[in-house]
Amino acid sequence: MVDRAEGLLDQIAEQALDDDYYLVRPDPPSRGERLLTGVAAACFALMITVAAVQTQSDRPATERQQQALADDVQRRQETQAQRTKQVAELTSDVSRLTASADRTDPAMQALLARTGGAAVRGPGITVTLTPVADDGGQGDVDDADLREFTNALWFLGAEAISVNGRRLGTLSSIRTAGSAITVNYDSISPPYVIAAIGDRDAMDERLAASRLGKYWDARAERSGVGYDVRSVSDLRMDELADARLRVSHATVMEVAK
Amino acid sequence: MIPVIGLIVGVGLGLWFQPEVPESLRPYLPIAIIAALDAVVGALRALGERRFDDRVFVISFVSNVLIAAFMVFLGDQLGVGSQLSTGVVVVLGIRIFANAAAIRRRIFRA
Numbered sequence: 436m437v438d439r440a441e442g443l444l445d446q447i448a449e450q451a452l453d454d455d456y457y458l459v460r461p462d463p464p465s466r467g468e469r470l471l472t473g474v475a476a477a478c479f480a481l482m483i484t485v486a487a488v489q490t491q492s493d494r495p496a497t498e499r500q501q502q503a504l505a506d507d508v509q510r511r512q513e514t515q516a517q518r519t520k521q522v523a524e525l526t527s528d529v530s531r532l533t534a535s536a537d538r539t540d541p542a543m544q545a546l547l548a549r550t551g552g553a554a555v556r557g558p559g560i561t562v563t564l565t566p567v568a569d570d571g572g573q574g575d576v577d578d579a580d581l582r583e584f585t586n587a588l589w590f591l592g593a594e595a596i597s598v599n600g601r602r603l604g605t606l607s608s609i610r611t612a613g614s615a616i617t618v619n620y621d622s623i624s625p626p627y628v629i630a631a632i633g634d635r636d637a638m639d640e641r642l643a644a645s646r647l648g649k650y651w652d653a654r655a656e657r658s659g660v661g662y663d664v665r666s667v668s669d670l671r672m673d674e675l676a677d678a679r680l681r682v683s684h685a686t687v688m689e690v691a692k
Numbered sequence: 693m694i695p696v697i698g699l700i701v702g703v704g705l706g707l708w709f710q711p712e713v714p715e716s717l718r719p720y721l722p723i724a725i726i727a728a729l730d731a732v733v734g735a736l737r738a739l740g741e742r743r744f745d746d747r748v749f750v751i752s753f754v755s756n757v758l759i760a761a762f763m764v765f766l767g768d769q770l771g772v773g774s775q776l777s778t779g780v781v782v783v784l785g786i787r788i789f790a791n792a793a794a795i796r797r798r799i800f801r802a
Contacts, residue, residue, distance in 0.1 A: 444786060447783055447786050447787060447790075448786050448787075448789075448790040449790075451734070451737075451786070451787045451788075451790030451791045451794070452734050452737055452738060452791060452794070453734055453748060453752050455745070455748040455751075455752070456734070456738040456741075456743045456744070456745060456748055457743065458745075460745060460747075464745065464746040464747065468746040468747050468750070469694050469746050470694065471746065471747075471750045472694060472695050472698070472746040472749055472750055473694035473695055473697060473698035473701075474698060474750075475695075475698070475731075475749065475750050475753040475754070476694075476695040476696075476698030476699045476702065476732075477698035477699065477701045477702035477705070478702065478728070478753075479699070479702065479725075479728045479729075479731075479732055479753070480698070480699040480700070480701070480702025480703045480706065481702035481703075481705055481706045482702075482721065482724060482725050482728060483702075483703075483706075483725055484702065484703050484705075484706025484707060485706050485710075485711055485713060485721070486713075486721050486722065486725060487706075488706060488707070488710050489712070489713050489718075489721075492710070
């Protein structure tokens with residue numbers, strides 16, 4: 436057609452119609468060719484229809500997904516509200532029961548003594564462990580050793596235990612943090628003194644006869660680590676301040692303008 | 693007459709069967725439609741200028757669709773995603789508008 440188009444896009448616009456249409460063909464189109472045109476038109480319409488139908492049918496899928504998510508969120512929110520209500524109910528139950536509990540009841544007092552809820556005083560034994568090395572070996576004393584001893588003492592009949600003056604209750608922990616051992620999240624330093632109130636003669640005897648006692652006797656002999664069990668006639672232990680779980684909330688602070 | 697019947701038959705088939713387009717063919721459909729539209733608009737213009745030729749139309753229709761689909765495929769394989777399709781759409785769009793403008797000029801003399 437024309438060759439004066441300057442740019443590529445101009446050229447495209449100039450030759451928008453296929454050049455072949457400008458070739459003049461002498462013979463009229465055959466019946467087959469006209470039919471093919473119809474088929475091509477049918478294909479064209481079919482493609483558009485299919486694409487439109489597809490888009491239509493895809494839309495509900497995305498909507499369904501959204502709806503499912505929204506439902507899910509709502510369900511979880513309901514569950515959360517329900518649980519929050521349950522927590523409030525249980526909390527009020529606990530405070531009601533605590534208030535109604537008879538603190539003079541001997542069973543209650545025994546429980547309080549065992550769980551660290553009350554101060555106790557009485558005869559017992561102390562186990563003193565003194566590390567002589569800092570290498571984690573036989574001469575060192577770690578948190579696992581202290582846990583082993585406290586568990587053994589409970590088993591041997593202790594009614595109340597403290598480690599370096601820290602009373603053990605239901606939520607107490609003995610762990611290593613860094614290089615120090617912590618009891619109730621409080622660092623302690625050697626020598627480690629585990630005090631147990633209870634039948635001192637029985638505890639003393641059973642500990643000496645137990646595998647733990649024999650092991651520590653041998654270990655002290657071998658590595659020089661200090662292991663000393665004493666019977667004490669009068670031990671005192673304070674009650675544990677945080678004997679119970681507390682619920683803490685973040686609160687919004689009013690900021691003065 | 694035959695092309696109009698063809699269009700109606702095509703829409704009817706699409707609505708009647710509502711075929712599901714396979715996931716692997718979905719990217720090709722829009723570009724194929726644009727390419728086919730280019731051939732159809734070109735045919736309408738040629739019809740107005742009394743140059744319409746069934747054979748040219750059918751060949752340009754088929755080759756347009758195939759080449760457009762191939763460009764999309766190539767774009768995918770080269771990792772340029774839809775950029776090649778964009779090029780195809782730009783070129784075909786220019787052609788469609790140019791042909792549509794020619795038709796408009798012929799009908800409205802403007």
